[in-house]
Amino acid sequence: MDVTPETDRSAASGGAGKAIFTTACGVVAAVAMCLAGFALAIPMLRGGAPLSARFAWDSFHGEFHVGLDPLSAFFLLPILVVSPLAAVYGGGYLMAYRGRKSLAASWLFFNLFVAGMIMVVIARTALVFLMSWEIMSLSAYFLVTFEDEKAEARRAGWIYLVATHLGAACLLAMFLILGGRAGGLDFDAFGRLAVQGPVWSGVIFVLALVGFGAKAGLVPIHVWLPEAHPAAPSHVSALMSGVMIKMGLYGLLRIVGFLGRPAPWWGPTLAGVGLMTALVAVALALHQRDVKRVLAYSSIENMGLIVLALGVGLWAWARGAPAMAVLAVSAALLHVWNHAIMKSLMFLTAGSVLHGTGERDIETMGGLMKRMPWTGAAMMVGAVAITALPPLNGFVSEWLMYLSLLKWGLATNGGGLPALLAVSGLALVGGLAAIVFVRLTGIALLGSPRSSAAAHAHESSVWMLAPMAVLVVLCLGAAMAPALLARLLAGAVEQITRGADGAHAARELVELPLETLGWINALVIAVAAAAAGGAAALTRARAMATGPVWGCGYAAPSARIQYTGGSFAATTALKLLPRSLRPGTSRTAPRGLFPGRAEFLSASPDPVTSRVYEPLFEGCGERFSRLRILQQGKVNVYLGYMVIVLLAALAWAALRGVWGPS
Amino acid sequence: MAQLLDPILIMALALNFVALGVSRIKGVVNAVALQGILLGFLPLLVHPEIHPRGILLVVVTIALKGYVIPWFLLHAMREANIQHEVNPVVGYMSSLFLGAVGTGLAIVYSSTLPLASEHAEMLFVPASLATVWTGFLMLTTRRKAIMQVLGYLILENGLFLFGVLLLEAMPFLVEAGVLLDLFTAVFVMGIIIHHISREFASISTEHLSELKE
Numbered sequence: 001m002d003v004t005p006e007t008d009r010s011a012a013s014g015g016a017g018k019a020i021f022t023t024a025c026g027v028v029a030a031v032a033m034c035l036a037g038f039a040l041a042i043p044m045l046r047g048g049a050p051l052s053a054r055f056a057w058d059s060f061h062g063e064f065h066v067g068l069d070p071l072s073a074f075f076l077l078p079i080l081v082v083s084p085l086a087a088v089y090g091g092g093y094l095m096a097y098r099g100r101k102s103l104a105a106s107w108l109f110f111n112l113f114v115a116g117m118i119m120v121v122i123a124r125t126a127l128v129f130l131m132s133w134e135i136m137s138l139s140a141y142f143l144v145t146f147e148d149e150k151a152e153a154r155r156a157g158w159i160y161l162v163a164t165h166l167g168a169a170c171l172l173a174m175f176l177i178l179g180g181r182a183g184g185l186d187f188d189a190f191g192r193l194a195v196q197g198p199v200w201s202g203v204i205f206v207l208a209l210v211g212f213g214a215k216a217g218l219v220p221i222h223v224w225l226p227e228a229h230p231a232a233p234s235h236v237s238a239l240m241s242g243v244m245i246k247m248g249l250y251g252l253l254r255i256v257g258f259l260g261r262p263a264p265w266w267g268p269t270l271a272g273v274g275l276m277t278a279l280v281a282v283a284l285a286l287h288q289r290d291v292k293r294v295l296a297y298s299s300i301e302n303m304g305l306i307v308l309a310l311g312v313g314l315w316a317w318a319r320g321a322p323a324m325a326v327l328a329v330s331a332a333l334l335h336v337w338n339h340a341i342m343k344s345l346m347f348l349t350a351g352s353v354l355h356g357t358g359e360r361d362i363e364t365m366g367g368l369m370k371r372m373p374w375t376g377a378a379m380m381v382g383a384v385a386i387t388a389l390p391p392l393n394g395f396v397s398e399w400l401m402y403l404s405l406l407k408w409g410l411a412t413n414g415g416g417l418p419a420l421l422a423v424s425g426l427a428l429v430g431g432l433a434a435i436v437f438v439r440l441t442g443i444a445l446l447g448s449p450r451s452s453a454a455a456h457a458h459e460s461s462v463w464m465l466a467p468m469a470v471l472v473v474l475c476l477g478a479a480m481a482p483a484l485l486a487r488l489l490a491g492a493v494e495q496i497t498r499g500a501d502g503a504h505a506a507r508e509l510v511e512l513p514l515e516t517l518g519w520i521n522a523l524v525i526a527v528a529a530a531a532a533g534g535a536a537a538l539t540r541a542r543a544m545a546t547g548p549v550w551g552c553g554y555a556a557p558s559a560r561i562q563y564t565g566g567s568f569a570a571t572t573a574l575k576l577l578p579r580s581l582r583p584g585t586s587r588t589a590p591r592g593l594f595p596g597r598a599e600f601l602s603a604s605p606d607p608v609t610s611r612v613y614e615p616l617f618e619g620c621g622e623r624f625s626r627l628r629i630l631q632q633g634k635v636n637v638y639l640g641y642m643v644i645v646l647l648a649a650l651a652w653a654a655l656r657g658v659w660g661p662s
Numbered sequence: 663m664a665q666l667l668d669p670i671l672i673m674a675l676a677l678n679f680v681a682l683g684v685s686r687i688k689g690v691v692n693a694v695a696l697q698g699i700l701l702g703f704l705p706l707l708v709h710p711e712i713h714p715r716g717i718l719l720v721v722v723t724i725a726l727k728g729y730v731i732p733w734f735l736l737h738a739m740r741e742a743n744i745q746h747e748v749n750p751v752v753g754y755m756s757s758l759f760l761g762a763v764g765t766g767l768a769i770v771y772s773s774t775l776p777l778a779s780e781h782a783e784m785l786f787v788p789a790s791l792a793t794v795w796t797g798f799l800m801l802t803t804r805r806k807a808i809m810q811v812l813g814y815l816i817l818e819n820g821l822f823l824f825g826v827l828l829l830e831a832m833p834f835l836v837e838a839g840v841l842l843d844l845f846t847a848v849f850v851m852g853i854i855i856h857h858i859s860r861e862f863a864s865i866s867t868e869h870l871s872e873l874k875e
Contacts, residue, residue, distance in 0.1 A: 635810065636751060639801045646798070654771055 019098040026107025030087035034080040044073035065124040070491030075250040078340035083114045085467035090235035092463030113139040126175040126185040137164045143236040156231035163224035167214030174207035190258040208255040216248030217300045219277040229296035234351020241299040242344035267315025277304030282432040287573040287583040331400035338393040342385040345471035349379035356457040364451040365444040371457040378468040383437040391524035393478035480522040483514040671785040678796040682757040698727025752803040764795035793820030
């Protein structure tokens with residue numbers, strides 16, 4: 001599997017001109033595709049009539065049916081916003097590989113990936129949906145394994161491929177059940193199938209939860225995310241984390257929409273899965289060394305929060321409290337948009353750091369704020385947004401989540417104690433997320449460099465900085481205009497809770513002081529900007545003296561006496577977390593008056609991978625290796641197997657003809 | 663014309679036994695080629711009101727099955743310098759016996775199938791099953807790769823017999839599928855023969871087990 005230098009060189013023979021041409025083609029195609037999509041998505045979000053188009057598709061005995069409704073448009077918007085930004089960024093990012101790797105394949109799969117996601121949200125038959133789903137999943141695989149000369153990338157790609165196809169198998173079964181009961185694979189036919197019976201709709205719901213949950217990264221089927229995101233090029237991670245994992249949510253919502261009124265156990269199940277996902281993921285994010293792994297776990301955590309809010313929505317709907325359902329679903333959907341922009345921003349800044357230092361390990365970073373000021377500032381904004389601190393956009397949607405959980409917990413005939421306990425769970429997640437991102441930004445951006453790579457970091461090109469700037473502006477804008485966003489997503493909320501009382505959609509949200517919240521955010525942002533600007537002006541006006549940091553009187557301070565990422569998280573990670581989520585550590589403490597060599601090692605593999613999946617798959621592998629007997633290596637024997645199966649099938653058919661029910 | 667059908671099918675069945683009972687590879691190639699030519703004429707007899715496209719298909723089928731592929735195989739035979747299947751897994755007499763049993767079972771079995779009434783009286787389905795069985799027998803019991811190619815061709819002939827029945831229902835699909843299969847088979851087997859004879863200086867597939875993991 002190893003790529004020899006010869007093939008590398010031949011793949012890249014063509015020089016810089018060709019690489020730039022390839023990149024330009026790829027970027028322009030992606031940007032044009034998304035700009036064209038805006039023309040359809042924006043009118044739909046502003047309350048347009050649903051669109052639909054059908055074409056005959058004889059070779060598949062069906063129709064090629066696509067359509068656009070508020071739910072599709074809602075999920076289409078992040079694709080259309082993030083993809084062109086990721087494309088422009090990727091243009092700058094992949095230039096580093098010019099001459100070493102062929103960029104053409106990467107751009108082909110990037111465009112296929114974006115097109116696949118767009119097709120997923122507009123597909124209106126199961127066949128088109130599944131084909132688009134596969135196009136999306138497979139092109140993501142090729143993007144993840146871009147650096148296929150690295151064993152790590154191949155392993156990540158393999159895990160991703162297995163996880164995504166286990167999910168797809170569930171989806172296939174689910175669509176077959178739906179199709180069998182509806183008598184067709186068209187989504188319209190599914191929609192007419194309002195009453196399924198509790199057993200079948202439960203089966204469909206569970207299959208959808210597992211199948212789409214694998215894509216959305218719900219614990220315990222999240223294991224591909226922390227592998228695939230670090231391995232992929234950063235603009236691809238941004239797109240996967242910001243947008244692709246949301247496709248799992250889209251699918252879940254689309255299917256729930258076919259099933260009519262939710263059963264009473266669906267909401268609590270979803271909420272429980274969501275809360276568990278958020279807690280486990282944020283705990284694991286706490287002690288990862290790889291910046292992109294931290295971000296991947298943070299994505300899982302946020303998906304957990306969104307699913308928690310959706311669960312509350314279904315729960316309230318099933319109990320006949322439509323206003324609560326609308327509030328919770330709005331919180332979830334608003335967080336989908338917010339997370340799409342802030343997580344893309346974080347991955348782009350992480351990519352910029354990787355580009356500038358060549359490192360993903362935060363223990364080798366430090367002091368990057370001085371050397372990469374723009375990237376550092378963007379990362380700070382993203383971190384504030386993602387930890388849901390005011391005045392940024394993450395705060396708005398998490399505030400809505402708290403509000404919906406509290407209201408639902410206190411409502412008569414509401415969620416009661418479990419919902420109120422979930423509030424404390426949410427608070428714990430928020431607190432841990434704050435530690436995670438203080439650690440990430442503090443260790444990476446502040447202090448002094450811990451390695452020569454960090455000391456010689458360079459700021460990225462404008463092609464990479466501009467998309468980050470756009471995302472920063474979007475984060476700020478989303479924080480200042482939550483009422484506008486709420487109006488845009490009202491259509492999707494109404495469609496999801498259609499079975500509940502849809503008329504509440506607009507009213508309930510207008511009752512919330514979203515306008516006021518937007519103004520407060522704007523005010524705080526303005527004050528913060530003014531303070532920062534003023535400080536910058538003051539320091540520029542005066543002469544600044546620089547000197548060493550006071551090292552508590554220690555005579556020979558070095559960068560190594562700083563807090564490390566490990567030591568910063570140690571108290572929380574080793575004392576607070578349950579044993580199964582702690583990092584594995586081993587130490588040889590210094591002893592005696594003249595201590596010898598001392599060591600401290602810590603590793604944080606994903607506990608679900610290392611304790612569940614690896615033993616499981618190894619066990620299966622051992623059992624099945626006994627079947628090697630069948631592999632004789634002789635053509636005759638293999639053909640003999642075929643003859644035996646054929647004869648058995650014929651005999652079965654014949655006997656059925658003789659004895660069977662005629 | 664329809665009265666010619668059964669004699670042709672019986673001849674095709676007889677050629678199955680020739681292929682099973684002969685050790686000279688050239689003889690088997692000739693039998694398979696003759697079988698291919700006979701089968702190639704069948705569409706004309708089954709569907710007399712034939713279109714120009716149908717005639718083209720008949721011509722192509724006969725050319726491929728009767729001339730091109732046998733020529734290719736004879737060429738491969740000369741290249742690899744082999745004349746006989748020396749040591750089959752199952753001997754010639756036993757092969758003939760198994761072939762006869764299979765043919766009998768095919769006739770019995772096809773009488774139990776729920777066939778369309780106009781097909782039930784003809785020998786098509788039993789001939790098809792028996793030919794497929796013969797093909798499988800050759801594939802599993804012969805060691806020389808070239809004999810296995812011939813077995814595969816006989817198997818394809820059996821499938822072609824079925825295809826002729828479906829010619830009216832889905833003409834193009836059946837024909838294209840059959841011809842494509844043939845092409846692939848010869849292509850792949852040709853490569854295998856080439857590689858086996860180059861690597862192991864013999865074209866017995868027995869040595870393929872050295873490639874086993």
